[in-house]
Each structure stands twice: as structure tokens, then as C-alpha cells.
Amino acid sequence: MxxxxxxxxxxxxxxxxxxxxxxxxxxxxxxxxxxxxxxxxxxxxxxxxxxxxxxxxxxxxxxxxxxxxxxxxxxxxxxxxxxxxxxxxxxxxxxxxxxxxxxxxxxxxxxxxxxxxxxxxxxxxxxxxxxxxxxxxxxxxxxxxxxxxxxxxxxxxxxxxxxxxxxxxxxxxxxxxxxxxxxxxxxxxxxxxxxxxxxxxxxxxxxxxxxxxxxxxxxxxxxxxxxxxxxxxxxxxxxxxxNMPTVAMPTPEGYGPDEMDAVATRYERMAAKINRNRTGSLDDTNVVIVLSESFTDPTRLNGFDLDEDPIPRTRAMMKAGTSGQMMAQLYGGGTANMEFETLTGQSIGLFEPQLSSPYQMLVGEYDSYPSAVGWFGAHGHKPIAIHPYMTGMYKRNKVYDTFGFDEFIHDTTMSETDMIDDNEFISDQSAFDEVQKQIEESDDPLMVNLVTMQNHIPVDDNYPDPIGVTGDVDDDEANRIGNYARGLSYTDKALSSFLQSLKQSKEKTVVVFFGDHLPGIYDSDVADANPGLGMYTTPFFLWSSEGTPQKRLPQSSPTGFLPMLYEMADAPIPPYFAMLERMRKHVTALEQGRMLSPTGAEISEDDLGPAGQRALQDARLVQYDFSIGDRYAVDRMWPGALR
Structure with a gap:
């Protein structure tokens, strides 16, 4: 025993x-x-x-x-x-x-x-x-x-x-x-x-x-x-x-110093060819990028109707100028990801899907990271970030330092912190006033990155006069939609006033404006009534105080906003923007699981021809090199981007 x-x-x-x-x-x-x-x-x-x-x-x-x-x-x-x-x-x-x-x-x-x-x-x-x-x-x-x-x-x-x-x-x-x-x-x-x-x-x-x-x-x-x-x-x-942390993206086939030298040479030549015919400049122009929290056009959605148009001024301005629709990565979230794509030109769709938040999981781990902040800083602009909220959200305090912003103005340092009725977030009017104040007080041209907060959820009972809602929605959903739409109307007025003030100013200013995603206020009935890209589409426009050409742009990702802006201004571009422009000829929008052709059709990588697949492979190589690679090509592709 x-x-x-x-x-x-x-x-x-x-x-x-x-x-x-x-x-x-x-x-x-x-x-x-x-x-x-x-x-x-x-x-x-x-x-x-x-x-x-x-x-x-x-x-x-x-x-x-x-x-x-x-x-x-x-x-x-x-x-x-x-x-x-x-x-x-x-x-x-x-x-x-x-x-x-x-x-x-x-x-x-x-x-x-x-x-x-x-x-x-x-x-x-x-x-x-x-x-x-x-x-x-x-x-x-x-x-x-x-x-x-x-x-x-x-x-x-x-x-x-x-x-x-x-x-x-x-x-x-x-x-x-x-x-x-x-x-x-x-x-x-x-x-x-x-x-x-x-x-x-x-x-x-x-x-x-x-x-x-x-x-x-x-x-x-x-x-x-x-x-x-x-x-x-x-x-x-x-x-x-x-969704546990993992490597940001796999090493692309062929990656190394020789391949990146060839890529840089290719796009240096392409940029030189484009720049020979460009006579404009943004060197003495203020550049304002506005990510408007949850700014969308709810009249595009099926399943309900609004008693009034919440964004008539923005709609009219978009119709008369350069505008289009953006493909959002997510419904109800993804603000920092859309901001990341705009400032870096790097696509979330080319990273591993587990990289759900580059700000939190990637950028903050570096002392410097290639971005438009460094690029504009190298061209005489003073880069300023404005976000009327807490600095720690999405590690922005660390990320903005990594990007190289000279100043980060937030909820406790803004000149105005007005709120509208019972809304607990700082108004868009106060945010726009801060941008204008910074422009007026600076001797140098500014690069301003503004991320607003006014229309962030929750929106229930924010205003005493929500816009009326009819349709197959219950009272709670109608209340949310009506309050959200009223908030949009305040943004619409503040934005119109802001642009008018910039137009009357003696300084030249260009603006990129876009909504980051739809708010998470809609029940499943509305989502079911808007399949496909219905719940992933937001407006964007480009604007210049010197006059904006009338142009309809295809549905796009934020990665293309800055190259579009340079095209509108007829300004010379770095080789990196030439690469993004070439990519845009084949794929205008790219997010995790979705890819759009210039006609707006959903496609897969297999649907691309040889030129499109080469452009996509080049984008992978450059994004890997800029993000987690050895950065062989940064100084040639985007000089000054590392600050």
C-alpha cells in the first residue's frame, strides 16, 4: 500500500x-x-x-x-x-x-x-x-x-x-x-x-x-x-x-536597404515630375486640420427623418467647393485612428488587425515618429495641437510629444471653455475661437491639428430643443438622434462663422475638415436599414481662404487628405505624397476589411491590376519602414517628418 x-x-x-x-x-x-x-x-x-x-x-x-x-x-x-x-x-x-x-x-x-x-x-x-x-x-x-x-x-x-x-x-x-x-x-x-x-x-x-x-x-x-x-x-x-498586442505588421517581402533605396528613387522621380507643373505653395499659409467629433450627415441615413436639415451651411459649402465622403474605420469609435491616418498617411488597413489603436500601442513607444507635424515644422510652420478635453485620452500627451508639436492646448489651457445648454463637453465655437486666437497671435504660419469634442456621446437631453425625428424609432432613440442633430446644427453655425472669419483675415489659411465616425446612438433597426457603407460614411472637405475650386472627390480614407490639400493648393509635394497619390489612383479608401476603387466599388487586392498591386506593395514597404522598420527611406521620402 x-x-x-x-x-x-x-x-x-x-x-x-x-x-x-x-x-x-x-x-x-x-x-x-x-x-x-x-x-x-x-x-x-x-x-x-x-x-x-x-x-x-x-x-x-x-x-x-x-x-x-x-x-x-x-x-x-x-x-x-x-x-x-x-x-x-x-x-x-x-x-x-x-x-x-x-x-x-x-x-x-x-x-x-x-x-x-x-x-x-x-x-x-x-x-x-x-x-x-x-x-x-x-x-x-x-x-x-x-x-x-x-x-x-x-x-x-x-x-x-x-x-x-x-x-x-x-x-x-x-x-x-x-x-x-x-x-x-x-x-x-x-x-x-x-x-x-x-x-x-x-x-x-x-x-x-x-x-x-x-x-x-x-x-x-x-x-x-x-x-x-x-x-x-x-x-x-x-x-x-x-487582440493581444502583437507586431504591428509583418515584414514585407523584399524589405531591406536596397529595396527602400529603389522605392525612394522611384518616388523622388515621380514627385519631381509632378512638381515641375506646380506653381503654388503652402509655406506662408496656415494649415488647419479639423477632426470634428462624430460630425456626419444624418439625412443620408434610412430609417428616420429629421424635421430640419442640421447642416445646411456645411452642405452648401461642400457643394460649392472641394469635398467628398470619408470611409470611417469603425461605427461609434475610432477617433484617434482617423487622426493618426491623417497626420501620418499610414493606413490602419495595412497594420495587423490586432493593432486596434496605434496611438496607444505603437506611436507612444517611440521618441519620434514620422508625421505631418515634422514636415510642416521643417517648412516654417509652428505645429500646435488643440483638443478641448483631457490630455491622457489615447495617450495624446505622449503621442503629440512624439510627433513633435510645439504646443498642446487642451481643456485646462484654452482661452474659452464654453458649453452649450446641458452638454458637458466644450463647444465647437470655443474650439474654433482658440484656433483663430492662435493664428492671430503667431508671427509664423501655423499648422493646427484640432480634435473637437462637442458632439461626443452621450448626447441624451443635451439641449432643450432637439430636432424633431419621425420614423420607425422609439422615443429614446428619437431623443438621442434629435439631440445629436441639434448639436450638429451648432457645429454647422460655428464652422460657417469660423471660415468666414478666416476668409476676412489678411492671412492665408487652408482647412481640412472631416467627421471621424457616426455616433453610437442608433439602434439595430437603423443599422439594418443602412447596410454596406451606410454606417461608415462621413463628410469631408478642403477649403482655402484664397478661393476653393469646385470638385467632387471619391470616397476616401484620411491618409489621402494632405496630398489632396497640396493638389488643391497646386503646391509641390514630397516623394511620400507622390506615393500616396499613386496609391489613390487605384485604391481611394482602405480600412481593415474594406478597400474601395476610385469608382466607389468594394474590391479586394486580387481585383487590382499589376500597377495597383505594385502601388499597394510600395505602400506596405514604406509604412513598415516608417513605423517599426529601420527607417531607411524617411529622410528621402518625407524629409523633416521626424522631428
């Missing part, structure tokens, strides 16, 4: 509680069953946070056709194993995991409702911005959530003390030292093994990762172009792990 590790009867009585005290093997079996059932319950809660309201297909995909639910449960169970090994308390450890699960599930439901995208690993950065969180969720709800979490953990501790079979102590003092060490070593090995498996989940996107192989059983596909669908198809934990 093998010697028992712990010499005690199968069942005794605990003198301190009077409860039956069973042997260690019973306790271990009880711990295994409870922890596994608890892990499955937590996985189910996380799945339900995305599945509620979805069709039956996703339920079958999650629980029947794949191993995703089992794999999700296994990851959570390993977390429990580690906690149990460290605390020696099953119920208490389960309470901690349940509390964390509830927090993540609620956050997932809130984010899905606001932005139609699930929680990402990078979202942990928002914990550092409690002010932003309180704009998304009422402070009293955060307090209630905090109390709820503490209550779950406290209840678990109490129930564990009251009913949990006593686990064998970590150090079994009544045993010989040798057997004590064996017991401790066995526990340590279990915890270490579980931790090793969990650490491997953080390398989910590495080639040959075993966890990823489990999720891909049955030839399952990752739907990176729609992360909401990705989480539904592959499980919440699977989708979350898929």
Missing part, C-alpha cells in the same frame, strides 16, 4: 465550527468540481454579454460548432487554479473571478451599445482616465458597480468560511519535513504550470501558439474586419486574446 500524504481519517469533526471535516482528497475533488463549474459559468456570462440580442446562428457557433466555449472556460479555470493555489481558498478565489467577470461583461455591453465594438486589452488604458469613464457611465452607476464587486467578494469570503470544506494547509506541520516539502513543491508546480499556460495566452498571435490552434479547430476564421462578429464567432476570451 502506498503511503498516504496526509494521515487523517476520511471524515472528522472540526472542533472550532462543529462541521464535518472531510479528508484532503474530498476537498481536492470538491475544489476541482466547483472551480470548473465556476469557470464555465463565468465564460457563459462573458459570452452572453455579446450574444444577447443576436441571432441563433451565433449561439450555435459558440456552443456547438467550435471548442471556443470550452477553451474560454479553460483559460478562466487556469486563473482560478492560480488564485486557489495562492490563497488556499476556493470560494473566495471564485468570488474574485466572478466579480472581475461581471465588471468585464458590463463594460462589454456598454461599449457594444456605444461603439458597436467589444472590450479590447488596450482598453485598460481608460482606467487611468476616470473623468472620461464618468462621461460614458453615470458616476452613481460606477459607485453601485464598485459596491457590487465588493459585495460579491465579501459574500464569497463569508460562504467559504461557512460552508467550504477545509483545504489542506500549505505547510502540513504534523508531517515530516520531507513530506512537507513534497506537498509544498506539488502545490508550487501546479501553480507554476497554470501560470505558464496563462502566460502563453499573451503570445496568442505568435506563429504556432497552442492556444490559437485550439480556437482554430474546425478551420475557424478570425473576422478581424468586424471585431463584434469576431468575438461572437470565436468566443469572448478567444476574441480578447486575438
Amino acid at each position: 502506498p503511503e498516504r500524504l496526509i494521515d487523517e481519517p476520511v471524515e472528522t469533526t472540526d472542533e472550532s465550527t462543529g462541521r464535518p471535516q472531510r479528508g484532503p482528497w474530498y476537498s481536492l475533488l470538491w475544489a476541482q468540481r466547483v472551480s470548473w463549474l465556476g469557470a464555465m459559468a463565468c465564460a457563459l456570462v462573458l459570452e452572453l454579454s455579446g450574444l444577447i440580442g443576436e441571432g441563433g446562428f451565433w449561439w450555435e457557433s459558440t456552443f456547438v460548432n467550435t471548442l471556443s466555449f470550452v477553451a474560454d472556460s479553460l483559460v478562466i479555470w487556469l486563473i482560478l487554479v492560480v488564485l486557489i493555489g495562492l490563497t488556499n481558498r476556493v470560494t473566495f478565489s471564485l468570488g474574485i473571478v466572478v466579480a472581475l467577470t461581471v465588471v468585464i461583461a458590463v463594460a462589454n455591453r456598454v461599449k457594444l451599445g456605444l461603439r458597436s465594438e467589444p472590450v479590447y486589452p488596450s482598453d485598460v488604458d481608460f482606467i487611468k482616465e476616470p473623468g472620461f469613464l464618468t462621461t460614458m457611465v453615470a458616476p452613481q452607476m460606477l459607485v453601485i458597480a464598485g459596491i457590487g464587486v465588493l459585495a460579491i467578494v465579501a459574500a464569497a469570503w463569508f460562504l467559504g468560511r461557512k460552508f467550504e470544506p477545509r483545504m489542506a494547509p500549505v505547510w502540513l506541520s504534523h508531517l515530516p519535513v520531507r513530506r512537507q516539502l513534497v506537498a509544498v513543491l506539488a502545490r508550487a508546480m501546479v501553480v507554476t504550470f497554470a501560470l505558464a499556460l496563462l502566460v502563453d495566452t499573451t503570445r496568442f498571435n505568435d506563429p504556432g501558439n497552442a492556444w490559437r490552434a485550439v480556437y482554430e479547430v474546425g478551420n475557424r476564421k478570425w473576422r478581424y474586419w468586424n471585431q463584434r462578429t469576431n468575438y461572437l464567432a470565436n468566443g469572448f476570451v478567444g476574441g480578447f486574446l486575438y
Whole structure:
């Protein structure tokens, strides 16, 4: 007979509680069953946070056709194993995991409702911005959530003390030292093994990762172009792990100093050819880039009607000038990504899909990064960033420093911080007034990057006179749409006044204006009534105080805005812009999962001819070189871009 590790009867009585005290093997079996059932319950809660309201297909995909639910449960169970090994308390450890699960599930439901995208690993950065969180969720709800979490953990501790079979102590003092060490070593090995498996989940996107192989059983596909669908198809934990940090983009075929020398030479020649016929200049002209938060044209959407046009002035100006429609990356979010594309010319669509936020996951890791900030600075402009909000959002305080802005003006340093009615965000009028103030006070031409906040969600009950809404929408949705539309009308007036003031000024100024995405205020009925690009289209225009030619531009990505501006101004361009211009002849808009031809048709890379595929490959090479590569070609392709 093998010697028992712990010499005690199968069942005794605990003198301190009077409860039956069973042997260690019973306790271990009880711990295994409870922890596994608890892990499955937590996985189910996380799945339900995305599945509620979805069709039956996703339920079958999650629980029947794949191993995703089992794999999700296994990851959570390993977390429990580690906690149990460290605390020696099953119920208490389960309470901690349940509390964390509830927090993540609620956050997932809130984010899905606001932005139609699930929680990402990078979202942990928002914990550092409690002010932003309180704009998304009422402070009293955060307090209630905090109390709820503490209550779950406290209840678990109490129930564990009251009913949990006593686990064998970590150090079994009544045993010989040798057997004590064996017991401790066995526990340590279990915890270490579980931790090793969990650490491997953080390398989910590495080639040959075993966890990823489990999720891909049955030839399952990752739907990176729609992360909401990705989480539904592959499980919440699977989708979350898929979005773990990874290399920004794979090394393009042929990348190296010789290839980048050839690319730079090619586009230097192309830029020289273009510049021979250009007689304009932006060297003595203020350049203002306006990313207008959630600025869209809601009259383009099906499913409802507005009693009045919220943007008549902007519409008239776009019709008379140079304008078009932008293809947004996301619905309800993606502001910093559209700003990144504008300032760098780099496409989110060429990065790995896990790079959900270049500001948070890429740019902030560098001391300098190629951008229009450096380019304009090298041409005599003073680059200024204006954002009427907290500096830490999307790490803008660090990112703007990396780009090389001379000054960052924000909510606590602006001259005006007016708000309209019950809107808690600084008005667009105040933001435009700040731009004008900076222009008037500067002796040098400015490059101003303005990111507004007025129309950021939540919009409920911001104004006492929302625009009337009719159609197949309920009262709550009509209230949101009406308040949002009224906010747009204030932006429309402020923008018109701003441009008029610039036109009357003695200084020359050009403006790039665009909306970043649709606000997350529409229910599924409106989304269903606007398939395809309906929920991913926003207006943009180019404007000059010297007069703007009338021109309709194809639906575009922000990567092309600055080359378009130089074309409108008939100004000479660097080789990098020549490359972006060549790309635009074949692909006018590119985001994750979507590519548009100059005619507006959705195409794939296989639909491109040889010239289009060469242009796309050059764009990959240059983007890799500028972002995570050795930057062989930066000084030649975009001189001065590194500041």
C-alpha cells in the first residue's frame, strides 16, 4: 500500500465550527468540481454579454460548432487554479473571478451599445482616465458597480468560511519535513504550470501558439474586419486574446536597404515630375486640420427623418467647393485612428488587425515618429495641437510629444471653455475661437491639428430643443438622434462663422475638415436599414481662404487628405505624397476589411491590376519602414517628418 500524504481519517469533526471535516482528497475533488463549474459559468456570462440580442446562428457557433466555449472556460479555470493555489481558498478565489467577470461583461455591453465594438486589452488604458469613464457611465452607476464587486467578494469570503470544506494547509506541520516539502513543491508546480499556460495566452498571435490552434479547430476564421462578429464567432476570451498586442505588421517581402533605396528613387522621380507643373505653395499659409467629433450627415441615413436639415451651411459649402465622403474605420469609435491616418498617411488597413489603436500601442513607444507635424515644422510652420478635453485620452500627451508639436492646448489651457445648454463637453465655437486666437497671435504660419469634442456621446437631453425625428424609432432613440442633430446644427453655425472669419483675415489659411465616425446612438433597426457603407460614411472637405475650386472627390480614407490639400493648393509635394497619390489612383479608401476603387466599388487586392498591386506593395514597404522598420527611406521620402 502506498503511503498516504496526509494521515487523517476520511471524515472528522472540526472542533472550532462543529462541521464535518472531510479528508484532503474530498476537498481536492470538491475544489476541482466547483472551480470548473465556476469557470464555465463565468465564460457563459462573458459570452452572453455579446450574444444577447443576436441571432441563433451565433449561439450555435459558440456552443456547438467550435471548442471556443470550452477553451474560454479553460483559460478562466487556469486563473482560478492560480488564485486557489495562492490563497488556499476556493470560494473566495471564485468570488474574485466572478466579480472581475461581471465588471468585464458590463463594460462589454456598454461599449457594444456605444461603439458597436467589444472590450479590447488596450482598453485598460481608460482606467487611468476616470473623468472620461464618468462621461460614458453615470458616476452613481460606477459607485453601485464598485459596491457590487465588493459585495460579491465579501459574500464569497463569508460562504467559504461557512460552508467550504477545509483545504489542506500549505505547510502540513504534523508531517515530516520531507513530506512537507513534497506537498509544498506539488502545490508550487501546479501553480507554476497554470501560470505558464496563462502566460502563453499573451503570445496568442505568435506563429504556432497552442492556444490559437485550439480556437482554430474546425478551420475557424478570425473576422478581424468586424471585431463584434469576431468575438461572437470565436468566443469572448478567444476574441480578447486575438487582440493581444502583437507586431504591428509583418515584414514585407523584399524589405531591406536596397529595396527602400529603389522605392525612394522611384518616388523622388515621380514627385519631381509632378512638381515641375506646380506653381503654388503652402509655406506662408496656415494649415488647419479639423477632426470634428462624430460630425456626419444624418439625412443620408434610412430609417428616420429629421424635421430640419442640421447642416445646411456645411452642405452648401461642400457643394460649392472641394469635398467628398470619408470611409470611417469603425461605427461609434475610432477617433484617434482617423487622426493618426491623417497626420501620418499610414493606413490602419495595412497594420495587423490586432493593432486596434496605434496611438496607444505603437506611436507612444517611440521618441519620434514620422508625421505631418515634422514636415510642416521643417517648412516654417509652428505645429500646435488643440483638443478641448483631457490630455491622457489615447495617450495624446505622449503621442503629440512624439510627433513633435510645439504646443498642446487642451481643456485646462484654452482661452474659452464654453458649453452649450446641458452638454458637458466644450463647444465647437470655443474650439474654433482658440484656433483663430492662435493664428492671430503667431508671427509664423501655423499648422493646427484640432480634435473637437462637442458632439461626443452621450448626447441624451443635451439641449432643450432637439430636432424633431419621425420614423420607425422609439422615443429614446428619437431623443438621442434629435439631440445629436441639434448639436450638429451648432457645429454647422460655428464652422460657417469660423471660415468666414478666416476668409476676412489678411492671412492665408487652408482647412481640412472631416467627421471621424457616426455616433453610437442608433439602434439595430437603423443599422439594418443602412447596410454596406451606410454606417461608415462621413463628410469631408478642403477649403482655402484664397478661393476653393469646385470638385467632387471619391470616397476616401484620411491618409489621402494632405496630398489632396497640396493638389488643391497646386503646391509641390514630397516623394511620400507622390506615393500616396499613386496609391489613390487605384485604391481611394482602405480600412481593415474594406478597400474601395476610385469608382466607389468594394474590391479586394486580387481585383487590382499589376500597377495597383505594385502601388499597394510600395505602400506596405514604406509604412513598415516608417513605423517599426529601420527607417531607411524617411529622410528621402518625407524629409523633416521626424522631428
